[in-house]
Amino acid sequence: MEMSDLTSRLMLFMASDLGVEQETLVGTFQGKKQSVAFHYYPPCRHPEKVIGITPHHDGLALTLLLHVDDTPSLQVRKNGTWYPVKPLPGALVINVGDILQILTNGTYKSVEHRVLPDVEKGRATVVMFQHACVAGMVKPLPELGEAAYRAIEKVEYIKGNFRALAEGTWFVDSLKINHGT
Numbered sequence: 001m002e003m004s005d006l007t008s009r010l011m012l013f014m015a016s017d018l019g020v021e022q023e024t025l026v027g028t029f030q031g032k033k034q035s036v037a038f039h040y041y042p043p044c045r046h047p048e049k050v051i052g053i054t055p056h057h058d059g060l061a062l063t064l065l066l067h068v069d070d071t072p073s074l075q076v077r078k079n080g081t082w083y084p085v086k087p088l089p090g091a092l093v094i095n096v097g098d099i100l101q102i103l104t105n106g107t108y109k110s111v112e113h114r115v116l117p118d119v120e121k122g123r124a125t126v127v128m129f130q131h132a133c134v135a136g137m138v139k140p141l142p143e144l145g146e147a148a149y150r151a152i153e154k155v156e157y158i159k160g161n162f163r164a165l166a167e168g169t170w171f172v173d174s175l176k177i178n179h180g181t
């Protein structure tokens with residue numbers, strides 16, 4: 001419930017930023033599923049030999065991540081460079097996911113991230129993934145002009161996303177519309 005309130009509030013800010021009706025963006029999240037993952041990464045004396053969590057984008061709309069301890073292992077990629085995300089006590093890390101990138105027609109970018117295990121300390125995180133869709137579809141909000149992604153049913157989107165993840169590709173790429181520019 002608290003998480004829903006928080007995601008709704010974040011969507012209100014994003015709606016103002018995008019210049020769309022607040023209800024339009026908040027409505028894509030309201031009443032939609034949330035899933036939770038608990039991660040524990042044991043300390044690893046040979047980090048070069050293990051993967052942690054491989055680079056990926058979160059396939060749903062928004063990710064709220066709580067660091068249970070102060071072990072830094074999460075990294076985000078920007079312009080080809082990996083940057084560490086420093087855990088802050090009591091703070092949540094908010095990641096834009098693929099569905100939000102599509103809804104906002106590419107204005108908000110889904111962040112690529114990975115987890116590298118720590119040599120000395122274990123690490124635990126609690127992660128909440130927020131679903132979103134527009135009348136059962138994953139597609140850009142019509143208010144945001146010419147669509148940069150094709151519309152797809154949510155069920156097909158989820159299947160395609162898992163398939164692409166298993167193949168090591170990024171499903172969003174396959175939804176991009178080439179307007180010939």
Ligand SMILES: O=C(O)CCC(=O)C(=O)O
Binds near residue numbers: 037058074115125
């Ligand atoms: O535990 C973390 O820091 C990240 C987990 C993650 O990326 C995920 O569950 O998708």
Ligand SMILES: [Fe+2]
Binds near residue numbers: 113
């Ligand atoms: Fe992730």
